[in-house]
Amino acid sequence: MVILTTRAEPGSSDARSLIDLSMTAEQREKARQLVEMADGHTLRLHLPRGSVLRPGDVLLSDTGEPVARIRAEPEPVYTLRADDPFALLRAAYHLGNRHxxxxxxxxxxxIKPDHVLAHLIGHLGGLRIIDESAAFVPEKGAYMAHHYAH
Known part of the structure; x- marks a missing residue:
């Protein structure tokens, strides 16, 4: 079993030789997990605790070999759109207050689908909620440093 222990800078390896790992936003937040591949092989993620993977990240094996590139897997989301940019700003404020x-x-x-949030958004006015399947790459918190191994 290949053990992936380090994240390298995106674009630091020949992309043709890497395995594409499609993961949901929730899966990309788990630093320690087993990932089942379509071909039946298993990869073990054993990254530093608190690691959050971003699309394009390259993962290295415990021997330092580039093995995999992270992709954002499409998942159920609400996409909020508005004709007035202030309506989006207002929604971001209210959603941010709810963390x-x-x-x-x-x-x-x-955002992830949530009927309570949909109700709130509906009361803000000026927004369209599109229930769809798309890549979800949430903003990382301002307190989270993004470190790469070199």
């Missing part, structure tokens, strides 16, 4: 994991983009916000 909701959120993906931020210039023209949308993305």
């Amino acid at each position: 909701v994991a959120m993906e931020l983009a210039p023209d949308y916000l993305r």
Whole structure:
């Protein structure tokens, strides 16, 4: 079994030789886990505690060999859109006050589906909630440092 212990800078390896690991946002937050591959092989993630993987991250084996590249697997999300940018800003404020994991983009916000939050968003006005399946890459908290091994 291959054990992945270190995260390297994105683009630090030849992409053609890497295994693509598609993971949901929740799976990318688990530093210690077993990952079953489609071909039946298993990879063990044994990263430093608190590691959060981002799409494009390259994982190295315990011998330092680049093995895998992280991909964001599509998952159920609410994508919030508005014609008025202030409506998105207002939604981000209210969702942030509730410590909701959120993906931020210039023209949308993305959150995990939650009927209570959908109700709140509906009362804010000016927003469209699109229930879809898409990659979810929430903003990392300002307190979280992003360290790479060199």
